[in-house]
Amino acid sequence: VINVVTTADVRAAVGAARSAGRRIGFVPTMGYLHEGHLALFDRAREHTDFLVASIFVNPLQFGPSEDLARYPRDLDRDSRLAEERSVDILFIPAAAEMYPDADARIRITPGAMGDVMCGAFRPGHFSGVLTVVGKLFNIVAPDVAVFGQKDYQQAALIRRMVHDLDFPVRIDVAPTVREADGLALSSRNTYLDESARRQAASIYSGLQAARTAFGAGERGPAQLCDIVRTRLDTQPDIRVQYIELVDSGTLQPPVIANVGNVLAVAAFVGATRLIDNVIL
Numbered sequence: 118v119i120n121v122v123t124t125a126d127v128r129a130a131v132g133a134a135r136s137a138g139r140r141i142g143f144v145p146t147m148g149y150l151h152e153g154h155l156a157l158f159d160r161a162r163e164h165t166d167f168l169v170a171s172i173f174v175n176p177l178q179f180g181p182s183e184d185l186a187r188y189p190r191d192l193d194r195d196s197r198l199a200e201e202r203s204v205d206i207l208f209i210p211a212a213a214e215m216y217p218d219a220d221a222r223i224r225i226t227p228g229a230m231g232d233v234m235c236g237a238f239r240p241g242h243f244s245g246v247l248t249v250v251g252k253l254f255n256i257v258a259p260d261v262a263v264f265g266q267k268d269y270q271q272a273a274l275i276r277r278m279v280h281d282l283d284f285p286v287r288i289d290v291a292p293t294v295r296e297a298d299g300l301a302l303s304s305r306n307t308y309l310d311e312s313a314r315r316q317a318a319s320i321y322s323g324l325q326a327a328r329t330a331f332g333a334g335e336r337g338p339a340q341l342c343d344i345v346r347t348r349l350d351t352q353p354d355i356r357v358q359y360i361e362l363v364d365s366g367t368l369q370p371p372v373i374a375n376v377g378n379v380l381a382v383a384a385f386v387g388a389t390r391l392i393d394n395v396i397l
């Protein structure tokens with residue numbers, strides 16, 4: 118792996134690879150890599166033969182009371198893991214490289230798909246995500262970019278952005294990687310103490326219970342959401358932010374639950390906000 122910090126160096130390296138006939142894969146991350154990210158690298162490798170990953174904790178997507186300053190970072194370990202998973206270029210820009218102009222004004226805004234689910238509770242978040250991902254796509258110019266299903270709304274918005282704004286990149290979404298008890302891997306799991314960590318597993322077991330009920334014929338969106346809520350309400354330190362059933366493409370609520378709908382949860386476990394989802 119070659120670590121680069123400037124957009125000029127990424128462009129030069131990718132340009133050379135492309136001239137040599139290689140297909141470019143890209144996995145954007147905020148670092149503190151775990152097996153979920155590594156699965157995205159492997160997935161990108163299946164479709165491409167030159168792999169670029171980025172590590173950038175994007176200030177634009179954090180609200181004023183969120184965890185930007187304490188977001189976990191370990192660049193040495195990340196570089197080692199990227200090396201092991203044969204990432205070719207690791208792009209680690211400073212904030213001044215990505216946002217050199219203090220008065221930069223242009224943003225990509227998500228529209229109605231950004232008003233539901235996490236977007237309803239994190240004003241500006243998805244505009245920050247789309248803006249940085251749009252920039253990264255323009256810098257890296259990948260053929261394929263891979264995102265994780267855990268951040269379902271993010272992946273759906275990026276698909277939509279690529280479609281609506283004609284970015285010449287194929288978006289691939291990889292299944293969520295989980296701990297043995299079902300907890301979705303997340304860099305934020307590192308914030309959980311032992312008790313919170315144990316309770317956090319009920320997010321996925323609740324989602325599974327609802328999926329089982331759907332399999333057995335339950336079609337009421339409210340009923341399916343209530344199954345998850347009932348599970349989470351038994352945990353003393355979990356506070357649900359939302360449980361929503363949505364259409365996989367538009368993110369709008371269906372009248373009755375259908376195969377392919379997404380059941381998504383955001384919940385605080387102690388002070389840590391976690392998200393997860395399943396597809397019916």
Ligand code: PAF
Pocket residue numbers: 145146147173175178246249250268271
């Ligand atoms: O999912 C993430 O880690 C981030 O939202 C992303 C896509 C790297 C944009 O900053």
